[in-house]
Amino acid sequence: MSEQDNLNHLQTITESLEAGTTVQIRYLLNGALPAQDVARLLESSPPKERKLLWELIEAKNEGEVLQYLSEEIGVQFLKDMDTERLIAVSEHFESDDLADLLQHLPETIVKEVLASMTAQDRMRLEALLSYSEDSAGGLMNTDTITIRPNITLDIVLRYLRRHSKLPDMTDSLLVVSRSDRLLGILPLTRLLVSDVNLTVRDIMETDCTVIKADTPANEVAQIFEKMDLVSAPVVDGTTQKLLGRITIDDVVDVIRDEAEHSMLSMAGLDEDEDTFSPILKTTRRRAVWLGINLVTAFIASYVIGLFQDTLDQVVALAILMPIVASMGGIAGSQVLTLVIRGIALNQIGSANARWLLNRELIVGLINGLLWATVIAALTAVWFDNIKIAYIIAGAIIINLLFAATTGTLLPILLKKLGIDPALAGSVILTTVTDVVGFLSFLGLATIFLI
Amino acid sequence: MSEQDNLNHLQTITESLEAGTTVQIRYLLNGALPAQDVARLLESSPPKERKLLWELIEAKNEGEVLQYLSEEIGVQFLKDMDTERLIAVSEHFESDDLADLLQHLPETIVKEVLASMTAQDRMRLEALLSYSEDSAGGLMNTDTITIRPNITLDIVLRYLRRHSKLPDMTDSLLVVSRSDRLLGILPLTRLLVSDVNLTVRDIMETDCTVIKADTPANEVAQIFEKMDLVSAPVVDGTTQKLLGRITIDDVVDVIRDEAEHSMLSMAGLDEDEDTFSPILKTTRRRAVWLGINLVTAFIASYVIGLFQDTLDQVVALAILMPIVASMGGIAGSQVLTLVIRGIALNQIGSANARWLLNRELIVGLINGLLWATVIAALTAVWFDNIKIAYIIAGAIIINLLFAATTGTLLPILLKKLGIDPALAGSVILTTVTDVVGFLSFLGLATIFLI
Numbered sequence A, B: 001m002s003e004q005d006n007l008n009h010l011q012t013i014t015e016s017l018e019a020g021t022t023v024q025i026r027y028l029l030n031g032a033l034p035a036q037d038v039a040r041l042l043e044s045s046p047p048k049e050r051k052l053l054w055e056l057i058e059a060k061n062e063g064e065v066l067q068y069l070s071e072e073i074g075v076q077f078l079k080d081m082d083t084e085r086l087i088a089v090s091e092h093f094e095s096d097d098l099a100d101l102l103q104h105l106p107e108t109i110v111k112e113v114l115a116s117m118t119a120q121d122r123m124r125l126e127a128l129l130s131y132s133e134d135s136a137g138g139l140m141n142t143d144t145i146t147i148r149p150n151i152t153l154d155i156v157l158r159y160l161r162r163h164s165k166l167p168d169m170t171d172s173l174l175v176v177s178r179s180d181r182l183l184g185i186l187p188l189t190r191l192l193v194s195d196v197n198l199t200v201r202d203i204m205e206t207d208c209t210v211i212k213a214d215t216p217a218n219e220v221a222q223i224f225e226k227m228d229l230v231s232a233p234v235v236d237g238t239t240q241k242l243l244g245r246i247t248i249d250d251v252v253d254v255i256r257d258e259a260e261h262s263m264l265s266m267a268g269l270d271e272d273e274d275t276f277s278p279i280l281k282t283t284r285r286r287a288v289w290l291g292i293n294l295v296t297a298f299i300a301s302y303v304i305g306l307f308q309d310t311l312d313q314v315v316a317l318a319i320l321m322p323i324v325a326s327m328g329g330i331a332g333s334q335v336l337t338l339v340i341r342g343i344a345l346n347q348i349g350s351a352n353a354r355w356l357l358n359r360e361l362i363v364g365l366i367n368g369l370l371w372a373t374v375i376a377a378l379t380a381v382w383f384d385n386i387k388i389a390y391i392i393a394g395a396i397i398i399n400l401l402f403a404a405t406t407g408t409l410l411p412i413l414l415k416k417l418g419i420d421p422a423l424a425g426s427v428i429l430t431t432v433t434d435v436v437g438f439l440s441f442l443g444l445a446t447i448f449l450i
Helices: A004-019 A022-031 A035-043 A047-056 A059-068 A071-079 A083-090 A094-101 A107-115 A119-129 A153-161 A188-193 A216-226 A250-265 A281-307 A306-315 A316-345 A350-383 A386-416 A420-446 B004-019 B021-032 B035-043 B047-056 B060-070 B071-079 B083-090 B095-102 B107-115 B119-129 B152-159 B188-193 B217-227 B250-265 B280-306 B306-315 B316-344 B349-384 B386-416 B419-446
Strands: A171-176 A182-187 A229-237 A243-247 B172-176 B181-189 B231-235 B242-247
Touching: A004 A035, A004 A047, A004 A306, A004 B349, A022 A035, A022 A047, A035 A059, A035 B217, A035 B306, A047 B152, A047 B231, A059 A083, A059 B060, A059 B152, A071 A229, A083 B242, A094 A119, A094 B217, A107 A119, A107 A281, A119 B188, A153 A188, A153 A229, A153 A420, A153 B021, A153 B188, A171 A420, A171 B181, A171 B349, A182 A188, A182 B060, A188 B152, A188 B188, A216 B035, A216 B172, A216 B250, A229 B083, A229 B119, A243 A250, A250 A420, A281 A420, A281 B119, A281 B349, A306 B181, A316 A350, A316 A386, A316 B250, A316 B280, A316 B306, A316 B316, A316 B419, A350 A386, A350 B004, A386 A420, A420 B316, B004 B021, B004 B035, B021 B035, B021 B047, B021 B060, B035 B047, B047 B188, B060 B071, B060 B083, B060 B119, B060 B188, B071 B095, B083 B107, B083 B242, B095 B306, B107 B119, B152 B188, B172 B188, B172 B242, B181 B188, B181 B231, B217 B250, B242 B250, B250 B419, B280 B419, B306 B316, B306 B419, B316 B349, B316 B386, B316 B419
Parallel strands: none
Antiparallel strands: A171 A182, A229 A243, B172 B181, B231 B242
């Protein structure tokens, strides 16, 4: 379906719900739309409708839809299920997705689900549950096809034909030793063009990309992007034993989350933030961020308060002072955004930080001079006062230079301190540009005007 | 290499350059590091060093490095090459990447490069050049392996074995009619598990995802994400003829660009923005954004100016007024960010916009009441004036409600008008929260205080 269709179906559903009929909705949810689209519809619905739609999905289709739902929403539905249903539904899942979901459910239920599985599946799943969700171990699947190095391709082809289906996104067979150590990979594209009398050892790739189970998810994503991989084997860091494989579809989710993380964090939002979260949950999250920013605002007000006498004498200063603070804030957050992205892409380190700071200072100076002139001219005309024009020009240049320095160095420093620059950066930057803006403008005014 | 290595190598290079020796750098760039890593090093270097490093790369390695460089940087190097070198280098490229690069080079050079190619390659490339870079046609490769439906799998396997290598990321063979119309796909994983005496027609998938050449790139990305694809065939929208195929590695770039787009646009930055752009280029781009925001700042100042007399009588108002504006700005940009992401993911339409606005108004009201109380208490203590405390509380609540309304409706409206909400949204929102903040606070003060 075209992507606009999601919104069209939503419209249909809303209208049906308002009219009080569910025939068409049932039809859409149970067969007319693929499970992926049903999941998108649920994600695009407010909580109450979402629950209603979920109840209209037939039990036999629930498992498939859940598979495509975002984790936060999926877990909510799973929590309401009885254990028997949960066990039935869990059979639809790939091992990595199931592990992710189980991590959010109560211990007792997890035990029951595990008890329902075959010994082999249970062992595999328990192994997955032992890794953090944000590591290669948490991203991997255990459904690999392994072969031994000393057999001929002819035997490999016959072995494959004994399967009724290969796991999704199988682009390589994994070559392992008798003790399950990874020896190399055999890409299907290579298998298909090679002489069937050769052995696996003759044509396997031994310099393939291998990922250790404790590699952080964002590093896994960068490796996939750089090497253009479809899948990669995961091994235990110490024993080199094969544990599973990571496929690009899971990595794509990591890439999207990672790229969105900076944008959402800068506004104090969570990347798991569900667009249609219920009111109380949303209010609580937002309140924290507003509270943090209130501290910033009061610091700025305190600085203004220091110049109460000056303001009392020249009211024009009160009118103009937000301009100085806001230009600094805009200039600073441009630099901050750029540097935060550079750090996320591992582009910025001490080797080039100095160059970057220099460039930003020069850019800040040129733009400072340019806009200081414009603002001074406008001020001189508006208030018919050349002295205030000079003062605001000076303050703008000072604030833009501080904005450039803070925007460049702050995220680098925060990163070194182990603090997420996207989350803390914008609050601190605003504090700096507000304080410096008011301080320089009102300070210069106190010196030269009063 | 681990991702930290990029920064370590950078450090080595900077130190070598400072010491004036290039032996170690040459060694790193020409063989010691894979081409992907050399490309990352160039991207992480300031312009002057970047040029120096490029000159140290041997001619025979240039083509491979260029392949991995970001487009903006690659084009700069290509522009400085003579045509003969350019032709030699162009042989390293996949057809889609080459088409993207050629679009940025002068017409005369493009003609010479085209003239150097075989008739078949030229025709393919000319076809690619006719599509926009941001469409499925611009993303696709022309290196497909096509088969006919009526042959047996045994013949398919023998046909494949005549190739020395299959194109990268080949996960399916494309089944076409005599007139090149796409009939279905044959996944390699299915080919490998099926009886070799069956025909292609017996086992091919006919309900596979097919992408039309004029589909926008962001829609292609959503289709890949939803359907968990590795590659998908591209056809002409009217004739249904097979044109090429899109592979996940190119889609991953689209997904990253798209997710970064919102963050960068909200700060007035370009998603092609190179972290190490030279000074003049950076200054020019930033200046435009500062200029636009200056208009906002002057509008806010104008509003303050309307209350000159009030400010003249009660200086405390000047000290407190930035708090009202800033709390509105923060609350508004949280909503704005969330809605912009929801729109980008096609989650928000008229069916759920009303629910969203209601939620945001309630969230704004609760947070408004909460923080208005806190701010009023602090104000009452600070200025020992209960009247100002009531006034600021009222202004905060009013501004937070306006912020919620603007944050929700503005991006939806901009989207309908065909304006990028990420780019224009934050400027307009700040104008609204500044104006409403100052107007409500100083307005209430004028009514109740003077």
